[in-house]
Amino acid sequence: MKEKNLALNFILFVLLLVTAFVFIVPFLWTFLTSLKTNDEIYASALTILPTKITFEHYVKVITQMGDFLKYFRNSVVVSLWSVLATVVFSASMxxxxxKMDFKFKNIYLGFVLFILTLPYVIYLIPIYIMESKMDLIDTAWGLILPYIATNLPMSVFIMRGQFNNVPNTLGEAATIDGCNNWQVFSKIMLPVVKPGIATVIIFTFINVWGEFTYGRTLTATAKAQTLPVGITFLRDEAASWQYGTLTATIILSLIPLLIIFLSMQKYFISGIMEGALKG
Incomplete structure (x- = not known):
């Protein structure tokens, strides 16, 4: 039995190693390409590691492509506001x-869960029509509001699962000590569900930062377009698929994602398991 368990663990380890390799290789290839000179990138002999490390592509993206910083700033603004609002609304809901009883509670919850089964692209046409009438097309709020709406159902599901794991006696004890509902929620419950909040932040930020369809449809100019949309235009500005510049742009766009994930990774796994599976 012990030998069988060792064999299964070894097979599992190999499978996980192969899976990690498959996901990591494209990122490493992109990063290493961004550090190569143009001569080496387009050379007939294929090389993996750069023979001479250069940051010329990063310098070109930041200094010579004026719209890149604008796209980057738009993505930061839209993502931060979307994440903030989604966290506040999902935690409250x-x-x-x-923890609260109210009329039609199960019906409302069932409606939220039903929305999870629908692909978010089906809302695109109605949202476009509404925003056209409200003059929100090509504005930051024209992206922020749909992003909040599309990320809220899953976030509510995660946060509900987190609060379900908090004993009711904790809130009851705080009420006996004189806390009102808001104080119980903000001072007692929220600190306990940090893993769920971190999970919502990571999921929402990833979804918003890398979203293309809504960004391309609901914006028309660089004043509101985000980085995923802007990269397609920077590609053309960079002499049509100039790989050094393109890979540098991609790596720069991934930095905020890495920062968010690495800063909250210790809460991420527990938030997923408790919020999504036990909810």
């Missing part, structure tokens, strides 16, 4: 669905 998750707490209400978990």
């Amino acid at each position: 998750g707490y209400a669905f978990s």
Whole structure:
């Protein structure tokens, strides 16, 4: 039995190693390409590691492509506001669905869960029509509001699961000590569900930062377009698929994602398991 378990663990380790390799290789290839000179990138002999490291492509993106910083700034603004609003609304709704009793509670919750089964692209045409009438096309809020709406159902589900794991006696004890509902929620419950909040932040930020369809449809100029949309235009500006510049742009666009994930990774796994599976 022990030998069988060792064999299964070894097979599992190999499978995980191969899976990690498959996901990491494209990122490494892109990063290493961004450090190569143009002569080496387009050379007939294929090389993996750069023979001479250069940052000329990064310098070109930041200094010579003026719209890149504009696209980057737009992505930061849209992502931060979307994440902030999604965290506030999902935490409040998750707490209400978990710890409070109100009329038609199960019906509302069922509606939220039903929305999870629908692909978010089906809302695109109605949203476009509404935003056209409200003059929100090609504005930051024209992206922020749909991003909040599309990320909220899953976030509510995660936060409800987190609050379900908090004993009711904790809130009851705080109420006996004189706390009102808001104080119980903000000072007692929220600190306990940090893994869920971190999970919502990571998921929402990833979804918003890399979203292309809404960004391309609901914006028309660089004043509101985000980085995923802007990269397609920078590609043309960079002499049509100039790989050094393109890979440098991609790596720069991934930096915020890495920062967010690495800063909250210790909460991520527990937030997924408790919020999504036990909710």
